[in-house]
Amino acid sequence: MQCDDDRDLCALPSFRFYYKLDNGGSKDENDGFWNVFEYNLKTHKDILSIFDELIKGIYYASYIANGNSYYKLRWNYLYFWVGEKISHIVSDNDIFLGIIYMLNSVRSHFIEKEEYDLFNDNMTLENFHDLKIIYDFFQNYDNIEASIKFSKSCTEPYKKYVQDSFAVYKRVNATCKVNEEEKHCKIYNDFVNTYNKKNLSELTCDGQKVSKPIAEDEPDPFTEEEGDPVAELHFHPGRGIPGHSTPIHTEELSTPSYSDNTMSIIFPPLGIISILFILYRFTPVGSWLNSRLFKKEIIPQEEYENTSEELLENLYEPETYNAQNRRSSIGYHPF
Numbered sequence: 001m002q003c004d005d006d007r008d009l010c011a012l013p014s015f016r017f018y019y020k021l022d023n024g025g026s027k028d029e030n031d032g033f034w035n036v037f038e039y040n041l042k043t044h045k046d047i048l049s050i051f052d053e054l055i056k057g058i059y060y061a062s063y064i065a066n067g068n069s070y071y072k073l074r075w076n077y078l079y080f081w082v083g084e085k086i087s088h089i090v091s092d093n094d095i096f097l098g099i100i101y102m103l104n105s106v107r108s109h110f111i112e113k114e115e116y117d118l119f120n121d122n123m124t125l126e127n128f129h130d131l132k133i134i135y136d137f138f139q140n141y142d143n144i145e146a147s148i149k150f151s152k153s154c155t156e157p158y159k160k161y162v163q164d165s166f167a168v169y170k171r172v173n174a175t176c177k178v179n180e181e182e183k184h185c186k187i188y189n190d191f192v193n194t195y196n197k198k199n200l201s202e203l204t205c206d207g208q209k210v211s212k213p214i215a216e217d218e219p220d221p222f223t224e225e226e227g228d229p230v231a232e233l234h235f236h237p238g239r240g241i242p243g244h245s246t247p248i249h250t251e252e253l254s255t256p257s258y259s260d261n262t263m264s265i266i267f268p269p270l271g272i273i274s275i276l277f278i279l280y281r282f283t284p285v286g287s288w289l290n291s292r293l294f295k296k297e298i299i300p301q302e303e304y305e306n307t308s309e310e311l312l313e314n315l316y317e318p319e320t321y322n323a324q325n326r327r328s329s330i331g332y333h334p335f
Contacts, residue, residue, distance in 0.1 A: 006157040006211045012143055014077070014136035017070050021081045024056025025063055033109050037102070044099055046090050054082060058103070062110055073139070075107050080132045093125040127184035130172055134188060137165040138195045144203055154205035166202050 003010040010019065027034050038055060042048065061078040064071050083100055090096045100123070123131070144162055148154070154162075173192075176185035192198055 003157070005213045006155050007214050008155050008209075008211075009158050009161055010214060012140040013070075014139045017073075017077045018081055021057035021060055021078065022053075023060070024053070025060030026056075027059045028063075037105060041099075041102060044095070046095065047086055047099065050085055050089070054085060057081060058106060062106060075103070076135065079103060080135060083128055084132060087125060087128055091125075096125045096128075097123065123187060124183060130168055131184060131187055131191075133165055133168045134172060135191060137169055138191055138197045140165075141197065141200060141203075148203050148205050152205050153209045154207060155209045155211040156207045157211060158209075159205050159207035162203055162205065166200070169200065170202075 003012075003015045009015060041055070042051060047054065058078065061074045064074050068074075070077065079100060082103060083096070086096060086099055090099070172184075172188055176182065176188050179185055180189065
């Protein structure tokens, strides 16, 4: 499903990544692996018309940075993206799977620790489209739910996508509850458990919001590095919060230089110190402070002298004060 005419729909995680795959990427020219892979992929004559599109998408998925929020899902998305492209051309299930399985060699070339949960022997061309719809819906569900909780207003394409996706989910979910051993049900149940999407609630919105396409002359809305997909739902550069037309201000502010910051910190304290020095030296304030400090010095000195006299008197008391008390004051020290 394309989202070109509805920017809200294009903002959902699966559409965002498929958009990236459509635009494609480039390869490492020094990596000889690609020469072999491209040669083998071209042996499938049926897909030569879309070869360039496929290979650029495969390049993009292969070189995603580790910090990208789509990093761990990239191979699953790539499988479904490639599968959808070739499913419109290839009708034989064996040929379909043969092309899809070639992606395993790409993944194996880029050493990964996470395990695949897709495209084992249970995948068939017959059930491919249902599983793709469900997989994408699972990835988009949290964003859709957050958006609808915020506002029931949505566009007609957005509403249709939610309704159609939930209908497929509901049908497959009912089928797989009684046919767990079916090939596609094994994959479906794996999705449910992996992404914790058991017993999803139906989400609805009004479909009354006016659709706004992505203008041809506006900057690419998906060029920023992807962050948390749920957070991205609410903060798209220049789009604002879904259901609202107020854009988020995203222009970069000029950054002060280091020297500017240093001067702004040093000068205020220096100014204060200079003012205090002038007041102390050349105004009556200095005399007043001196007199106050002089008094404070005298008072502690008198208190010290009185205390010293009392201490001396105590030191020279007669030693006949009470011999019995002296004996009883000897401390007891246990072993």
